[in-house]
Amino acid sequence: MPNNKREKIPEGTLCVVCSDFASGIHYSVASCNGCKTFFRRALVNKQTFTCQFSGDCVVGKSVRCVCRSCRLKKCFDMGMDPKAIQHDRDKIRYTKALKKKREEEKRLKEMVIKEDIGSPQSIASDTYINTSTPSSSTMINILENDHHSYDPEAQNDVKAVIEDLLRLESRVKSLRNSYRFESQVSATSCMYSSCLLDDITYMAENTHENEGTIEPFECSVEKLREWFVRDLSLMLEWGKCLPIMERLLLNDKLALMKAFAPIFPLIQLAFYTRNEFECDIVIKLEPDCTPKPIPERLNYPDGSFIEKGNKPANTWEEMHTMLIDGCYKMMRQLKIKESTFVLYKMLLFHNPDADGLSSLGKKTIENERMRLLTQLFSYLSTERGKEAQTIFSNLLMMSATLSKTASFIKRVFDFNHIFNRTNDLIDQLIIVGL
Incomplete structure (x- = not known):
């Protein structure tokens, strides 16, 4: 084939590596x-x-x-x-944006070394943290525009968003911790109805604290399914309260819900797991301190738990091993507060690659996600200073773990669906579809 002609491929052919459109x-x-x-x-x-x-x-x-x-x-x-690589071509050079970023990182690193040389307090020493920065154009753009971190007006906007999300999260937690509410039966009809989180009577009836001592017990597949349905019901109510929903068509709303459905219950479980030894988790160690073991257990409010152990491969417990190592421990090592968590969860929800989005909906979600990415980095820069870039990078890495774990849970429920077709929210949002 002549060198000046590019081999053509059928329109719509996908990249064999990432499934984007091939060129x-x-x-x-x-x-x-x-x-x-x-x-x-x-x-x-x-x-x-x-x-x-x-x-x-x-x-x-x-x-x-x-x-x-x-x-x-x-x-x-x-x-x-x-x-097939032509090594005699010009050497690959960084783009101006990446070159500028690398120079800025080098300058900041030199400043940090001068100020903190010999300090044992570096977050980079944590066992579960990856200190490398993702080489994505999104990350570069955000780092280049981090002047928003010092803009008082932009900071006020971020704080207002977080305050609204925390109020919403408080209602979701109240329902989840009491687990008295009845789960939704139909995702579609739920999207048509008013939000129960705004119903004062409903919230009063379903948020009473459970009395008595809760005895821990091992979670079964049936109990896991029960909690997934509960969390999916809460996800639908939570999603209806988000500002973006007012600008989307019903099909676009459902597309976002379906894409987020396998992830929402997982991240809720990982973040809100509370163990009796939680206070013993050591984030930064003094030179003479010995770290205490982090409990390798995830639990639900009713006392049911999934514990990491020597389970055979390809079991549903393996899913929770990935969740414990890649999310539960990561969030504790990074000291992720609820204010960061609610913003991160919003970022995960705004998925422009969700199947079924209209072209207008996709563009709307893309713009909103970029705004949320900037807000998250801006907030971390203000709250955590020089640790912000490390934390931000690891949160992006954690999204890959959540996606992998979500794929695993889908297979677990898909197998269970063969023998138990319940047509609940798991079937509607994760397995079969609406």
Whole structure:
């Protein structure tokens, strides 16, 4: 084939690495420009990457920049040919934006070393934290525009958003902790009805604290399903209260709910798990301190728990092992407060790649997500100072773990659905569809 002609592929062909639209045949396979450039840069610059998890992270259109190690591995697995790279071409150079970012990071690092040399208080020493920064254009744009962190008006906007979300979260927690409410039967009809979180009578009847001592007991698959249905009911009510919903069509609202359905119960479980030894978790150690073990158990308000142990592979308990290591411990090591958690949860909900979104809905969600990303980084910069970039990077990494865990739970419930077709919210939002 002449060098001046690019091999054409059928319209709509997807990249074999990340499933974005392919731009052509690059290095022997159909791939997008992003994966093509990533593969060439990694090999030409002889870069090596290390996965922070188990080496099988999800590599998709929306999370392809999260783990470079697994992305490069998938490039090879899908047949990208390193021999096809033309090494005699001009050396790959950083874009102006990335070059500017690297210079700024170097300057800040030198300042930190001068100020804190020898300090044992660095968050980078934590066992469960990955200090590498995701090489995504989104991250670069936010870092370049971090002047919002010092804009009083922008800070007031972020605080107002967080205050509203915390008030909403308080109602959700009250219902979840009492678990007296009846779960929703139909997701579609729920979206048509008024929000129960705004119903004073309903909230008064369903938020009484449970009396008596709660004895812990091991969670069964049936109990897990019961709690997932409860959390999905709360997700629907929570979602209806979000400002973005007023600007979306019903089908777009349902598309967002379905995309977020496998993740919402998981992140609620990980963040709101409270163990009796929680106060013993050591985040930053003094030189003479010995860390105490973090409880490897997730629990629900009724006392049911899932404990990490030597379970056989491909069991539903394995899902909770991923959740404990990749989310529960991570959030405690990063000292994530509820104010950060509610903003992060909003960010995860605004998924422009959700199946079924209209073109207008997709554009609306994309704009809103970028605003939320900026707000989250701005808030972290104000609250956590020089730790903000590390925390922000690890939160983005955690989204890949949640996606992987969500895929696992879908398989668990899919198998259960074969023998027990209940047509509950799990079937409607996770397995079969509406």
